[in-house]
Amino acid sequence: MAVSRINEAGLNVNQYGNRNLTINGAMQVSQRGTVTGITGSGFGGPDRCAIVCSNSGTYTLSQAADAPSGSGFDKSFDVACTSSDTYGTAADVTHLRLSSLESQDCMKFEHGTSSAKKLTVQFYVKCSYADTFGLALVNHDSQRSNVQKFTISSADTWQLVTLTYNGDTAAGFNNDANLGLSLDLFLGGGSDYTGGSATLNNWDTRSNNQSTYVSSTSTKFGTATSHTFNVTGLQLEIGDTATDFEHRSFGDELQRCLRYFYSCGDGSSHVYQAFAYGSATASTGVETLLEFPVTMRTIPSVTQVGNVHIGNGVVGHTFTGIALSTNQSGTKRATITLSGASGMTQFRAYRVEANNDATARLQFSAEL
């Protein structure tokens, strides 16, 4: 007999799917791998994780095989300072962007209405020193934020943090594919970010809350090259209760990550791995069509990593320019133009491939 209705009362809320609004919260997917030498903002390590820093040191972001034992996690987002700084000017700042959501995915919060829902964040964290940090939820459409503090009581020791944020009845989201909400974990800042006394767990304009993002007694991450910071098990959910972490398969998380970043080339041992096929528009360049595995958030930017060349199975041609033409590209596929080569035959087929380099890739970014 067909079941016409499931009795919800018989289910545990931890069995409900799609509770976790973040992507890659278990830090399983890392398409970029380790990224070193970051002095401004940048992504690195686990997908969707980024650092924003301004005159506050140099950082390496990576995926670490380090997680709290018995937690069900085995990877974490690892942040390491490689060149220190003193936060000498007021606007200097370092924060992690642990997650960012499209505005259209925030409409379910009902913020900007009297029914605005609370949001609960949980994550495991470890730092090389004990300190108090601020985690701000930022509404980028209304330029408002809500900050709360948490304390790491012991250095180099994993601990679970759970924070519940009030709903914002005053301002909502734009319901588009641009940046709506971000989870910004503040590690250090100049005087613009410290000394404030804004009410915690209260939505206000970012400028009013900003000086409360960093504790006035903060050690300030990045003032020593021994500073490290790890996060895993990140979950954001609607409501005032932290439920069990919603584990998703690697494949599920990868599919979600691909909307924002696609690394074409898997770093395998296939050192002449082909990325795309096309034909020569002249003796100096080719035009290729490349399909994305999922529809990307917006028309992406493209870059090459490692040694990539144009080949036909017999002869390889180096090129000097790579460009994605806005006119011929979209969110499902892109036309990539390679230029500055020589010796090719117009209208003959060529492929874009790794040139004896297992690290070679084409990377596409539609990050928020």
Next chain:
Amino acid sequence: MDIKSAQYISVTLYDGTKQNGSIKAVIGEQTWSVPIEPDNAHYQAILEWAKEDGNEIQAAE
């Protein structure tokens, strides 16, 4: 976003006219081809960067 330089890259249309097709930008340690697309975060950041004194998106060659 650590933008160090930006320059338009032109494309030639079927009628022979040229127009800006993308932007070549050095961001951090990487060179990106950035589409002229309002929702692209690199493009948004380049426009903000270009508003600062001394910064300019160079014309296509």
